[in-house]
Amino acid sequence: MASAENKETASPTALMVAEMARMMRIQRGWTQEQEGQELGYSAAAVSAMETCAQPASDAMLVELExxxxxxxxxxxxxxxxxxxxxxxxxxxxxALLEEAAVSLQLFVTNVIHGLFQTEAYARALIGGGYPPLSDERVEELVQLRMARAALFDRDPLPMIEVIIDEAVLRRVIGSEEVMREQLLHLVECARRRNVTLLVLPMDAGKYGEYAAGHGGMSLVETPAHEHLVYLEAQEESLLISDPAKVSTYAQRYAKIRSQALGPRESLDLIKRLAGVKE
Structure with a gap:
């Protein structure tokens, strides 16, 4: 819904879009009503976009182009x-780094990584979080999360490896059916040529060594072949570029990987948890 508050909080990109669209409309000698007819929107919607009372939606940007x-x-x-x-x-x-990454190595300990989430799982997770969000914001975040999956088919293909703590696979989010759908989606993801999926078993620490106690991490290789580490907890994040620190995290990741099940065993476990009978 358009509001005065939106005008005050509009992002730099939204302001730029509003100004460019207004200037281009005026150059064509169009009224807001005329432009709205071309776009498939009302004159009020065009006005709201130009004043940032309601910044251009994803769909409106396609029509503006x-x-x-x-x-x-x-x-x-x-x-x-x-x-x-x-x-x-x-x-x-x-998000910008992930979108352009040459390779990703991911370790997740609480929930399925966002890249691998189904829409139903993401909606249950985001909608059930705290503090609660409006239905509109939940839906916006769900669709933004789904859009991240385009990375799997990007050209050139990135190499993606994910290690999932077994506890994540057993933690039901949404419902049993939502979780089963999510597990089956992981099976499909694991069959991609550019994806390796591993599971860190519940008994990984029973022999006295456990490298995963510090939580999850994302190791990113950029197109310039820089190596970075991204950490996120409790809605706070940290991006690490110092080579010595990145090396420590990479070594820790390698140790976690050595304690995980292999790709075939990991896939078999996920199938069993999903109730798939061979």
């Missing part, structure tokens, strides 16, 4: 950055 963009891609580029700005603040910098 079609009607005003002249093949420049300017509104589609803005669409990418506006998506990022709608993400939780602590995640925005990492």
């Amino acid at each position: 079609r009607v005003l963009g002249n093949g420049t891609g300017v509104f589609l580029t803005a669409r990418r950055y506006m998506r990022m700005e709608r993400l939780p603040e602590q995640f925005q910098d990492y």
